[in-house]
Every structure is written in structure tokens, then in C-alpha cells.
Amino acid sequence: MEIWIVLIVIVVIAAVVVGIYNGLVGRRNRVDEALSQIQVQLKRRHDLIPNLVDSVKGYMQFEQKVLTDVTNARAAAVSAGAQGVPAQAQAENVLTGALRSLFAVVENYPDLKANQNVLSLQEQLTTTENQISFSRQHYNATVLEYNNGIQTFPNNVFAGMFGFLKRDFFEAEPEAADVPKVDLSLNTPAAS
Amino acid sequence: MSQTSTFYSEEAANRRDSILLILIVAVILAALGFAIGYGVGGTVDVAIAVTIGAVVLAFLLSAGSYFGGDQLVLSSSAAKEVDANSAPQLINIVQEMSIAAGVPMPKVYIIDDSAPNAFATGRDPNHASVAVTSGILQKLDREELQGVLGHELSHVRNYDIRFSLLVAVLVGSIALLADFFLRFTFWGGGRRSSNDRNGNGLQIIVFVIAIILAILAPIFARLVQLAVSRQREYLADASSVELTRNPHGLEAALAKIASDQDVLEVANRATAHLYFTNPIKKFEERSSSIFSTHPPIVDRINRLRQLTGDPPMDAAEFNALRGLD
Numbered sequence: 229m230e231i232w233i234v235l236i237v238i239v240v241i242a243a244v245v246v247g248i249y250n251g252l253v254g255r256r257n258r259v260d261e262a263l264s265q266i267q268v269q270l271k272r273r274h275d276l277i278p279n280l281v282d283s284v285k286g287y288m289q290f291e292q293k294v295l296t297d298v299t300n301a302r303a304a305a306v307s308a309g310a311q312g313v314p315a316q317a318q319a320e321n322v323l324t325g326a327l328r329s330l331f332a333v334v335e336n337y338p339d340l341k342a343n344q345n346v347l348s349l350q351e352q353l354t355t356t357e358n359q360i361s362f363s364r365q366h367y368n369a370t371v372l373e374y375n376n377g378i379q380t381f382p383n384n385v386f387a388g389m390f391g392f393l394k395r396d397f398f399e400a401e402p403e404a405a406d407v408p409k410v411d412l413s414l415n416t417p418a419a420s
Numbered sequence: 421m422s423q424t425s426t427f428y429s430e431e432a433a434n435r436r437d438s439i440l441l442i443l444i445v446a447v448i449l450a451a452l453g454f455a456i457g458y459g460v461g462g463t464v465d466v467a468i469a470v471t472i473g474a475v476v477l478a479f480l481l482s483a484g485s486y487f488g489g490d491q492l493v494l495s496s497s498a499a500k501e502v503d504a505n506s507a508p509q510l511i512n513i514v515q516e517m518s519i520a521a522g523v524p525m526p527k528v529y530i531i532d533d534s535a536p537n538a539f540a541t542g543r544d545p546n547h548a549s550v551a552v553t554s555g556i557l558q559k560l561d562r563e564e565l566q567g568v569l570g571h572e573l574s575h576v577r578n579y580d581i582r583f584s585l586l587v588a589v590l591v592g593s594i595a596l597l598a599d600f601f602l603r604f605t606f607w608g609g610g611r612r613s614s615n616d617r618n619g620n621g622l623q624i625i626v627f628v629i630a631i632i633l634a635i636l637a638p639i640f641a642r643l644v645q646l647a648v649s650r651q652r653e654y655l656a657d658a659s660s661v662e663l664t665r666n667p668h669g670l671e672a673a674l675a676k677i678a679s680d681q682d683v684l685e686v687a688n689r690a691t692a693h694l695y696f697t698n699p700i701k702k703f704e705e706r707s708s709s710i711f712s713t714h715p716p717i718v719d720r721i722n723r724l725r726q727l728t729g730d731p732p733m734d735a736a737e738f739n740a741l742r743g744l745d
Contacts, residue, residue, distance in 0.1 A: 351512065355513070359519050
């Protein structure tokens with residue numbers, strides 16, 4: 229009689245442990261998937277920028293600095309991809325700042341503002357910026373779920389022995405809090 | 421003094437309340453099944469058999485709408501599918517919300533109507549569709565549309581269509597059971613029950629209880645079903661804020677829709693519960709009642725204001741919003 233009870237208890241514990249393990253694997257995989265989604269969105273933005281620069285170039289002869297800033301920031305971000313996450317995050321933030329400056333300047337050109345091509349590209353860039361930030365937000369949500377999974381009882385008992393380690397949230401770089409400075413002093417179009 | 425809360429606590433409260441409500445319906449079903457089975461058949465086995473039979477039947481009847489329902493609703497609403505070429509900004513916003521929600525991109529449809537509204541349908545995130553009216557695209561700005569689409573995608577992510585099907589199965593079982601029993605008792609089986617009685621006092625009492633329950637339970641269950649629907653709407657609002665992290669967009673959308681006078685022509689009583697706001701105007705106006713599928717817009721706005729810490733909107737402000745004085 230006793231041997232049956234012992235066996236049943238062992239089976240139940242094993243089932244619980246398997247359940248915990250599989251649950252943690254699922255959550256960790258979601259974290260990894262969310263991370264790779266961020267990369268997808270960043271690449272999308274890199275691909276959109278040359279089109280944007282070409283569309284506005286013709287109209288903005290006095291704005292060369294802003295345009296070259298964007299082009300250079302994009303190139304830096306693309307190459308930073310290979311240098312690890314902190315370097316990449318910083319380069320991407322610089323690119324975000326350069327794009328914001330560009331759109332701030334576009335506001336001064338009514339013809340440009342009304343141009344269909346520019347409007348469509350502006351929408352694409354807006355959505356790309358949003359998608360980048362939502363991917364990061366979703367990544368943080370998956371990290372939260374995973375960390376909760378490995379830290380709560382009874383999972384925490386097994387998490388360490390199975391090699392499940394805490395993951396870090398994506399945090400905005402301190403520079404991202406700065407407002408990009410837009411230098412319009414020499415760029416005001418001549419009054420007509 | 422206005423209260424602040426987080427969307428996490430709002431979501432937790434809504435989920436908890438909707439599960440409690442489902443349990444209430446399940447208990448009603450069990451009670452009705454047992455009362456009928458025991459009152460008629462005299463044994464607990466009959467009671468169990470009757471209850472299970474009713475659930476299975478209601479489930480079979482609902483299976484059709486589970487698997488094919490979304491196509492039916494879409495075609496009856498004259499919805500046309502769109503893609504990145506025909507509706508780029510709409511597709512972009514849906515894409516943004518899918519990423520934030522971590523669900524695959526649903527199919528997107530536009531209904532040609534100037535009334536601003538939207539709905540989501542589909543049994544799980546892999547088989548989901550979202551539809552918006554052309555009116556909502558014209559009248560709301562990007563931030564507000566994001567809030568509305570966040571709400572709709574949250575219905576998908578929270579498996580609300582499946583959830584409301586579960587409730588419908590339970591409520592349907594109660595209605596079926598009550599209906600068959602009352603017909604059987606009053607039009608066919610009156611003499612049968614007196615044959616079965618055998619002087620068993622308990623059975624007579626249970627039989628009487630069964631009759632009372634059979635009359636009251638379907639109405640009560642329907643009211644609970646409507647309460648569940650309202651809870652899930654609040655949940656979708658809170659989930660939308662979880663996605664956008666921006667209560668103002670959704671609040672502004674609700675305010676704009678509340679002040680809009682257009683009536684959505686393709687909606688009817690069968691589909692009304694699916695929409696973002698109740699498209700049947702007179703129901704919307706009376707929606708503080710327990711008979712409504714949607715919470716009143718002013719209450720939805722005030723729950724969002726709890727998230728931002730803004731003071732709640734009072735009746736006067738709401739009437740001004742709607743252009744009534």
C-alpha cells in the first residue's frame with residue numbers, strides 16, 4: 229500500500245516540475261522572440277530613410293546639415309548593429325534625434341508638408357517609430373512575465389537549477405531624455 | 421478627490437469579476453439541472469444526466485457560431501477587407517497594436533458608414549478580424565484610433581469572443597433546460613409527475629423549486645451575461661491603455677463618439693454587442709441599465725480618468741459633450 233502512495237507522490241511532483249520547466253521555457257522563448265522583433269523594426273527604419281532623404285532633398289536646399297545628419301546617423305546605426313546592444317541602442321537614439329530634427333524643419337516648408345510622397349513617408353516613419361517603441365514595450369512585458377515566472381514560489385526553487393536566469397528590461401539611454409536641438413538660425417527660407 | 425489606479429489593477433479586477441459572474445451562471449445551471457432532474461426523475465443520477473445533456477446540446481448549437489461566426493458577422497456588416505495599399509494608416513495602426521499586444525496581425529476590414537464604430541471578431545488571435553467604419557477613420561485622429569484599435573485587439577488577445585461563447589453556452593443551456601421542462605410539465609407531463617411522486621415529499625418540494633427556477637433562471641442568467649459583457653468592455657479599455665500607455669487617446673475617442681449623432685446602419689440587435697460602443701442609439705442612451713451590453717460611455721471615460729488622476733466627468737459635462745442641454 230505504502231509503495232503506491234510514494235509512487236503517486238513522485239509522479240505528481242514530477243508532473244509539477246515538468247509543468248514549471250515547460251512554462252519557463254515558453255516564457256523565455258517569448259522574451260527572445262520579442263528581442264528579435266525589435267531588430268526587425270530597427271532594420272525597417274534603416275531601409276525607409278534613404279527614400280525619405282531623396283524625397284525632401286530637392287525642396288530643402290538650405291537644410292543640408294539636417295539631411296546629412298540623418299544620413300550619417302543611419303549609417304552609424306546600421307554598423308552599430310554588430311557592436312552589441314548598448315552601442316546599438318545609443319546609435320539608434322541618435323538616429324531618432326536626427327529624424328525628429330528633420331521633421332521639425334519640414335514644418336517650415338508648406339509645399340513639402342503637403343507633398344503626398346513626403347506625407348506618406350512621414351506616416352511610414354511615424355509608424356516605424358511607434359512600432360520600435362511598441363516592440364521594446366512588448367519586450368519589457370515578456371521580460372516581466374519571465375522574471376515573475378522564475379522568482380515566484382514554487383518556480384524559484386527550480387529555476388536556478390535548470391539554468392533560468394533573470395533578464396534585463398530595455399531601458400532608455402539617458403541621452404534619449406534630451407530634446408534634440410534644432411538649429412534654425414541660418415535655415416529660414418528667404419521671404420518671398 | 422479623484423482616485424488613481426493602474427491598468428494592471430483594473431484588468432485584474434475586471435477579469436476576477438467576469439470569472440465570478442461565470443461561476444454564478446454555472447451554479448444557476450447546476451441548480452436548475454439538479455432541481456429538474458431530481459424533481460422529475462427522483463434520483464441524483466437523472467439530475468446529472470439532464471444537466472450534462474443540456475450543456476452538450478447548447479454547445480453543439482453554439483459550435484456553428486464559434487467556427488463560422490466571424491465570417492457571418494463580417495458579411496452581414498458589408499465589411500470590405502483592406503490592405504497596406506488601400507488603407508495604409510489603418511493597417512499601420514493595427515500593426516502597431518498587434519506588436520504591442522504580441523498577437524499576429526488580424527485581417528482588417530472597413531465598413532462604409534459615417535457613424536464612428538469598430539468591432540473585432542474571431543475565436544483566437546490566429547483567426548481574428550478587426551473592422552472599422554469609414555466614419556471612424558475620418559473623425560478620429562491617429563492617437564484616438566490607436567486607442568480604439570488597442571481596445572479591439574485586446575478583445576482578441578483576451579480571448580473575449582471565446583469567453584462570451586462560453587457564457588452563451590451556459591446561458592443557452594439554462595434557457596433550453598427551462599424551456600423543455602416547463603413545456604413538459606405544463607403541456608405534456610402533468611400526469612407523469614404525479615405518477616412519479618410516490619409520496620416522496622422532498623421530490624415534490626424540489627419539483628416546485630424547479631418550476632420557480634425554470635421561470636426565473638433564464639432571465640437572471642441573461643442579466644448576468646450582460647454584466648459579463650460590460651466587464652469585458654471595461655477590461656478591453658484597460659487593456660488598450662496597457663498597450664498604448666496613453667489613456668487620453670481612448671478617452672478622447674470615447675468623447676468624440678459620444679457626441680456623434682450618426683447611426684450605424686448595418687448594426688442590428690444580434691451584432692450590437694460586438695461593437696466598440698453600442699450602435700443602437702436608444703440602447704446607448706439607456707445604457708446605465710442592467711440590460712445593456714456596453715457600460716455607459718461616461719463611466720468608461722471616468723474609469724480612464726482614474727488612471728490619469730483627472731477628476732471624473734459629471735452628468736452636466738457629459739450632456740454638454742453630447743450637445744444636449
